[in-house]
Amino acid sequence: MSYATSLRCRKCGGEYPLQAVNLCDFCFSPLDVAYDYKSISKQISRQAISSGPNSMWRYQDLLPVDGPVVDIGTGFTPLTKCDTLARELGLEQLYIKNDCLNPTYSFKDRAVSVAITKARELGFHTIACASTGNLAASVAAHAAKAGLQAYVFIPADIETGKVVGTAVYGPTLFAVQGSYDKVNVLCHRLAETYNWGFININLRPYYAEGSKTLGYEIAEQLNWRSPDCIVAPSASGLLFTRIWKGLNELSMLGLIEPVNTHMHLVQAAGSSPIVNAFRAGALHVHPVEPHTIAKSIAVGNPADGYYALKAVRESGGTAAAVSDEEIIAGMKLLARTEGIFAETAGGVVIAGLKNMVRSGEIKRDDLTVACITAAGLKTQEVVSDVVQPIVIQPTLESFQESVEMSRTAAAEVR
Numbered sequence: 001m002s003y004a005t006s007l008r009c010r011k012c013g014g015e016y017p018l019q020a021v022n023l024c025d026f027c028f029s030p031l032d033v034a035y036d037y038k039s040i041s042k043q044i045s046r047q048a049i050s051s052g053p054n055s056m057w058r059y060q061d062l063l064p065v066d067g068p069v070v071d072i073g074t075g076f077t078p079l080t081k082c083d084t085l086a087r088e089l090g091l092e093q094l095y096i097k098n099d100c101l102n103p104t105y106s107f108k109d110r111a112v113s114v115a116i117t118k119a120r121e122l123g124f125h126t127i128a129c130a131s132t133g134n135l136a137a138s139v140a141a142h143a144a145k146a147g148l149q150a151y152v153f154i155p156a157d158i159e160t161g162k163v164v165g166t167a168v169y170g171p172t173l174f175a176v177q178g179s180y181d182k183v184n185v186l187c188h189r190l191a192e193t194y195n196w197g198f199i200n201i202n203l204r205p206y207y208a209e210g211s212k213t214l215g216y217e218i219a220e221q222l223n224w225r226s227p228d229c230i231v232a233p234s235a236s237g238l239l240f241t242r243i244w245k246g247l248n249e250l251s252m253l254g255l256i257e258p259v260n261t262h263m264h265l266v267q268a269a270g271s272s273p274i275v276n277a278f279r280a281g282a283l284h285v286h287p288v289e290p291h292t293i294a295k296s297i298a299v300g301n302p303a304d305g306y307y308a309l310k311a312v313r314e315s316g317g318t319a320a321a322v323s324d325e326e327i328i329a330g331m332k333l334l335a336r337t338e339g340i341f342a343e344t345a346g347g348v349v350i351a352g353l354k355n356m357v358r359s360g361e362i363k364r365d366d367l368t369v370a371c372i373t374a375a376g377l378k379t380q381e382v383v384s385d386v387v388q389p390i391v392i393q394p395t396l397e398s399f400q401e402s403v404e405m406s407r408t409a410a411a412e413v414r
């Protein structure tokens with residue numbers, strides 16, 4: 001049995017049963033899963049977790065489902081020490097949390113594995129989502145595994161890799177002619193009309209909880225400590241808040257020391273409503289109209305923006321935006337130095353990290369973790385200029401001739 005006790009309103013504390021509902025009836029604030037932490041603390045230990053499965057489900061005691069879980073092999077992704085990139089950026093200790101290596105190549109598998117398990121428990125036969133692409137693929141894959149019908153709604157202009165990487169699992173796929181924010185509004189209307197499990201609407205409290213496991217894993221993989229700094233990308237803001245929540249839960253349960261992590265949030269300059277609010281010292285996030293190559297995080301009206309901002313402030317972190325050129329340079333830098341091909345959201349993180357080290361917001365000796373949340377094959381088109389092969393005939397002479405030509409050309413440049 002799960003230790004989840006109810007859904008609780010973030011603002012007024014109103015309690016609701018563990019059903020498919022995401023907003024408080026009284027104050028319209030988001031609902032979160034509440035747990036019986038007292039009982040969890042009697043049950044949980046570092047050792048019990050570490051002897052669990054090599055997946056996010058090693059933290060099942062801290063997740064709101066009763067099982068059996070819908071698991072396609074998500075989580076416990078590598079936390080890789082990155083000395084070459086660290087040297088290049090001027091850091092002493094840098095780790096990449098590589099969530100490219102999830103089954104559908106993004107961190108969304110964490111959130112969806114929990115939400116679909118809950119959807120099945122609640123008796124839904126059809127699930128749905130509004131997505132910028134990564135959630136779409138993950139929902140379609142998990143629905144295939146669980147034998148549920150999936151309706152997936154994406155903006156019509158997202159990258160081919162994401163569309164193919166969703167359609168292959170056989171969902172009913174709708175390409176909506178409008179921005180993600182428009183897709184999201186449409187899905188809210190559909191959620192009022194159809195009795196479906198909308199992963200990021202009526203199932204949002206459960207979906208949110210899956211992302212906590214990213215924070216748990218970072219702490220466990222650092223040998224049960226929380227880093228000095230975490231850098232993470234933000235769209236709706238939810239992932240950012242859940243990494244923070246995950247670390248604080250571990251500390252509350254006595255599994256790690258009190259958390260002193262600075263949470264650093266990065267967005268693309270062309271879609272940076274949370275960063276704008278941070279810079280203005282504002283409490284509230286004003287919507288923008290996104291224009292950026294980082295389509296996965298092009299959310300103009302972030303549902304959890306306020307809470308992400310709160311996590312930045314509580315943790316003594318910062319929020320920064322990076323240009324499309326910096327995003328591409330960040331993707332190439334990560335690939336060239338560490339052999340990790342991230343999508344545009346990863347480029348956002350590396351570019352943001354670079355700027356934060358340069359500005360002194362992240363110090364040289366801060367133990368830093370950069371969250372790479374999805375893989376580069378999903379957004380190949382933005383770095384296609386790297387493809388400049390030397391074309392040769394299948395003969396030794398042709399190869400040697402081409403080597404000679406490139407030597408001569410290099411000598412001429414010198």
Ligand SMILES: Cc1ncc(COP(=O)(O)O)c(C=O)c1O
Nearest residue numbers: 134235236237238239296373374
């Ligand atoms: C690759 C990637 N990183 C980060 C995010 C940010 O997620 P959130 O909406 O929880 O802020 C997304 C959201 O779609 C994403 O696709």
Ligand SMILES: [Zn+2]
Nearest residue numbers: 009012024027
């Ligand atoms: Zn309320």
